[in-house]
Amino acid sequence: MEKLKVGVIGCGSIAKYRHLPEYAANPNVEIVAVCDAVEERAKATAEQYGAEAFTDYEQLLNSIETDVISVCLPNYLHAPVSIAALRAGNHVLCEKPMATSHEEALAMIEAAKENGKILMIGHNQRFxxxxxxxxxxxxxxxxxxxxxxxxxxxxxxxxxxxxxxxxxxxxxxxxxxxxxxxxxxxxxxxxxxxxxxxxxxxxxxxxxxxxxxxxxxxxxxxxxxxxxxxxxxxxxxxxxxxxxxxxxxxxxxxxxxxxxxxxxxxxxxxxxxxxxxxxxxxxxQTNEDGGQTASHVIDHFVDAVQQNKTPLITGEEGMxxxxxxxxxxxxxxxxxxxxxx
Known part of the structure; x- marks a missing residue:
């Protein structure tokens, strides 16, 4: 099975301690792109994971081939960036809370359906x-x-x-x-x-x-x-x-x-x-352990994408x-x- 190409948008703490190390530990994926509005942060993260650095998520979505995108951004950007990533043909794992309104959440669910892609929300308590x-x-x-x-x-x-x-x-x-x-x-x-x-x-x-x-x-x-x-x-x-x-x-x-x-x-x-x-x-998992315990979120998401099965936390569940x-x-x-x- 070919490795999934991963892009992580947002290189803050949730990406640093959860998404990136857990993707890196999963043998079925390859981190190909990272994006952060702070250029030094994007570059340092890209260097660490052997990926390409971007400061504009639209540029990432338009110029590099990815299969899945993790959205690790401030809450107000969850919906617009997830929708853009779904429309660009990616499966999306979005951090919680999935959106800032019921309407935004619905729009994300619709975008996933229209593009035949999986949308999962990062509620790790279920694992x-x-x-x-x-x-x-x-x-x-x-x-x-x-x-x-x-x-x-x-x-x-x-x-x-x-x-x-x-x-x-x-x-x-x-x-x-x-x-x-x-x-x-x-x-x-x-x-x-x-x-x-x-x-x-x-x-x-x-x-x-x-x-x-x-x-x-x-x-x-x-x-x-x-x-x-x-x-x-x-x-x-x-x-x-x-x-x-x-x-x-x-x-x-x-x-x-x-x-x-x-x-x-x-x-x-x-x-x-x-x-x-x-x-x-x-x-x-606690913040104190610096993310030492696996959240199981990434592995579950990757498995759902590869097996084409419904994840435990769908867009509907997140909503x-x-x-x-x-x-x-x-x-x-x-x-x-x-x-x-």
Missing amino acids: VASHQKVKKMLEEGEFGKVYSFRTTFSHGGPEGWSIDGRNSWFFDKEKAFIGALGDLGVHKADLIRYLLGEVKEVGAFVETSAKQNTEVDDNAVCIVKMENGTIGTLTASWSYVAGGDNSTVIYTEKAVVRLEDDPTYSLIIHYKNGETVRYQLDKI KSLDVILAALESNEKGQFIKME
Whole structure:
């Protein structure tokens, strides 16, 4: 099988720690082009991976042959660049949140359909070992009825992770459109949909309380009601000044299920009968480990393209997770619960 030719558009931290090293480690692909508005960054990255450097994504799409494109750009560019790449005949892996509106997300899905290409969104929480194991157990009825849940994704903020630190686009409302809720909360919206089904209703408080000189949110607390009646909370924060939290706890008829809530055991199940089962599974990926743990996103995407099969996180799935976050913003603005369309 011929190697897939890869172009990575955007050479910031997500490309540096996730996309590029994971493509480089995959024997079925070859990184042929990288693009970044900052010329030195593009050149240094190209040199590192033996690729051609570009500062204009349109030039990349028009002048070099690629099969797949990773879109690792500020949120406001996700839709236009993904659509351009799909129209140029590429399969596209786009970072989350996939777009800044429902309409943009729809346009991306349409572009993929019209051009017969795969569009996948980089929601890596679905590939975490504990999450996959619990999904299977839930499907098999291991825990009985699910009563409620709490899920959170919180850390000190992108200044500790982004390549541009405090000057990062993450804090620029024009480019980011949304803060912690879009950066972290959308991951948990996707996870909770993956584990418990579709969301029916959302209520939210969305604040900027920890970061100075920015209009994007840094703390959000959402109340979520699922279609099956389960209720829970979803929180996202950039204000955890010591350590982070990426945990989910599901309260069920037969057990309390703790996911990624313990540094040693990524899954702990406390059964109603007093029994506790602890699982040491592959750890969840964190920014602190510099991307040492594989996200499995790239390998899954490459495999989907090569086998021509539907990926786990299609454009439609990405859009449904984005819609939960958009509903949270609307709820905060209107001061009322928002029913999902």
